Amino acid sequence: MQLAADLDTPAVTIDLSKLQKNIARAQRLVSEAGKLNRPHIKTHKIPDIAAMQVKAGATGITCQKLGEAEVFIDAGVTDDILITFNIVGAAKTRRLVDLARRVKRLAVVADNETVLQGLSEAARGSGVDLPVLIECDGGFGRNGVQTPDAALDLARLADRLPGLVFEGLAVYPNNALNTKPFFSRAIELFKGAGVPLPVLSGGGTAALLTLADYPMMTEHRAGTYAYNDVMTVESGAATWDDCAMHVRATVVSRPTEDRAIIDAGSKVLTREQYFVKGFGRIVEYPEAAIANLSEEHGMVDLSASPRKPEVGEVISIIPNHCCVVSNMVDEVYGLRNGAVEVVWPVAARGKVR
Ligand SMILES: Cc1ncc(COP(=O)(O)O)c(C=O)c1O
Numbered sequence: 001m002q003l004a005a006d007l008d009t010p011a012v013t014i015d016l017s018k019l020q021k022n023i024a025r026a027q028r029l030v031s032e033a034g035k036l037n038r039p040h041i042k043t044h045k046i047p048d049i050a051a052m053q054v055k056a057g058a059t060g061i062t063c064q065k066l067g068e069a070e071v072f073i074d075a076g077v078t079d080d081i082l083i084t085f086n087i088v089g090a091a092k093t094r095r096l097v098d099l100a101r102r103v104k105r106l107a108v109v110a111d112n113e114t115v116l117q118g119l120s121e122a123a124r125g126s127g128v129d130l131p132v133l134i135e136c137d138g139g140f141g142r143n144g145v146q147t148p149d150a151a152l153d154l155a156r157l158a159d160r161l162p163g164l165v166f167e168g169l170a171v172y173p174n175n176a177l178n179t180k181p182f183f184s185r186a187i188e189l190f191k192g193a194g195v196p197l198p199v200l201s202g203g204g205t206a207a208l209l210t211l212a213d214y215p216m217m218t219e220h221r222a223g224t225y226a227y228n229d230v231m232t233v234e235s236g237a238a239t240w241d242d243c244a245m246h247v248r249a250t251v252v253s254r255p256t257e258d259r260a261i262i263d264a265g266s267k268v269l270t271r272e273q274y275f276v277k278g279f280g281r282i283v284e285y286p287e288a289a290i291a292n293l294s295e296e297h298g299m300v301d302l303s304a305s306p307r308k309p310e311v312g313e314v315i316s317i318i319p320n321h322c323c324v325v326s327n328m329v330d331e332v333y334g335l336r337n338g339a340v341e342v343v344w345p346v347a348a349r350g351k352v353r
Pocket residue numbers: 040062084171172173203204205206221222223224225
């Protein structure tokens with residue numbers, strides 16, 4: 001039996017009890033809200049964890065990239081997958097159609113005519129009909145049609161194009177300011193036009209707390225909740241105790257009284273910050289700040305910390321954004337009671353195409 005304490009560093013660990021608790025809680029929240037749960041696997045990129053999510057009650061999974069879907073379909077986790085990314089170019093649309101042949105349902109989003117035309121070209125005559133959701137911008141300012149009228153225009157186009165089946169609308173995250181008015185208006189508009197909307201797909205971990213405010217949504221895609229991180233805690237969607245992912249790092253230098261250097265830099269923790277300060281929370285020294293990172297060095301400011309770690313000490317860091325840390329390492333260590341219970345290869349690591 002390998003102990004967590006004996007793992008060489010830097011090492012990414014997953015507390016299995018917390019992971020199981022997080023999966024059960026999200027499933028309960030989504031089921032109680034009367035929606036289907038479609039977890040986003042970009043957080044963990046590990047088929048075994050997706051299998052745990054499906055076993056807990058998920059209807060299927062969400063993938064961001066085709067390459068992720070290929071890995072999860074090869075693993076046989078589920079036969080109901082939604083890809084929430086515009087698939088552009090013949091090389092990719094061909095792969096999409098090949099994949100769609102292998103499962104019961106492989107749905108995909110689109111937010112413009114070029115994408116719909118490309119999907120249709122690949123699907124027509126292939127014997128596969130691709131279910132399509134029109135992606136809407138509820139105020140996040142990323143992808144998505146800007147108005148309910150534009151959504152209806154694309155839905156009609158999807159309905160007309162051979163090889164496509166219009167299924168509904170998608171948005172991320174559904175707690176963005178504009179989502180509710182956008183979707184309320186869209187529902188009216190589609191009803192008036194006689195276009196059914198069987199699927200309304202929302203998403204986000206923070207949005208798990210306000211599902212009841214979006215009764216129109218039929219399914220929910222959360223991802224980060226499986227591990228949680230500094231950002232989900234600071235957004236109020238989780239507590240420190242809910243954080244299942246830790247980066248174990250060794251203090252390799254104490255060049256000054258107030259500075260420690262650890263062996264985890266931007267190649268493990270990443271530079272993701274969004275709205276949070278520093279580059280992760282040190283569990284054992286919460287007053288210390290990971291003030292800066294170079295590729296392999298983490299610079300820890302100890303000035304506010306009454307206790308200071310020694311060279312050789314191993315610390316545990318809750319990363320700012322767990323989903324990108326998953327993409328940085330070959331494997332993660334599943335821990336229970338201080339021992340390594342499972343070593344999971346991060347199977348879809350690097351699957352960004
Ligand atoms: C399209 C889409 N759906 C769902 C999610 C899951 O959201 P979260 O990570 O907040 O749980 C994401 C996250 O990036 C996303 O981009």
